[in-house]
Amino acid sequence: MKISNYNYGNPSLLIILLFVIMSNPFIMSPWALCEDHPLETDGDLKGIQIFTDQAIVDSLAKYTEFTGNVKVMINDVEIRADWLKINYRAGIEEEMKLSASEKSIKNIIAKGNVKILFDDKVAITQEAVYIPDKNTLLLTGENSKVSSGNNYITGDKITLNRNDGTFKVERVGEKQVEAIFFSD
Numbered sequence: 001m002k003i004s005n006y007n008y009g010n011p012s013l014l015i016i017l018l019f020v021i022m023s024n025p026f027i028m029s030p031w032a033l034c035e036d037h038p039l040e041t042d043g044d045l046k047g048i049q050i051f052t053d054q055a056i057v058d059s060l061a062k063y064t065e066f067t068g069n070v071k072v073m074i075n076d077v078e079i080r081a082d083w084l085k086i087n088y089r090a091g092i093e094e095e096m097k098l099s100a101s102e103k104s105i106k107n108i109i110a111k112g113n114v115k116i117l118f119d120d121k122v123a124i125t126q127e128a129v130y131i132p133d134k135n136t137l138l139l140t141g142e143n144s145k146v147s148s149g150n151n152y153i154t155g156d157k158i159t160l161n162r163n164d165g166t167f168k169v170e171r172v173g174e175k176q177v178e179a180i181f182f183s184d
């Protein structure tokens with residue numbers, strides 16, 4: 001099923017979108033729309049919240065694409081971008097039933113004016129891939145930057161492993177990685 005090019009100003013189209021989202025096990029539980037019933041989660045998972053101007057849902061291909069002022073909050077990671085695509089795992093239907101879960105997500109790809117807030121850090125890049133299973137962020141684009149307070153590091157490709165706190169930063173061509181660290 002594919003839905004695209006709808007206008008949020010039209011109430012009938014919004015109702016159709018809500019129906020599609022509620023009936024799609026890859027998006028969210030229908031209870032997520034009720035104040036008295038928070039998103040079903042696994043343990044400390046807080047659920048997934050998405051805000052955007054436009055969405056395309058393709059349940060057969062197992063992805064959802066968001067365009068325009070996209071903001072996704074998944075656990076303690078907030079991603080903002082011009083365009084974002086969430087790819088879902090194959091064969092997750094039976095396990096998922098109608099609950100929103102990070103386990104259903106294969107990866108999240110964000111492009112255009114990407115800003116990611118996590119832990120005490122801010123990442124700014126042109127393109128990012130978040131892999132929830134590995135808790136890894138891959139930032140690509142000229143002068144991608146991760147900062148924490150006044151400290152920062154820039155490169156054209158930055159791989160962050162949030163599980164162990166490691167960074168790998170690379171530059172293209174003759175450029176060098178730039179890092180600024182201040183003592184407390």
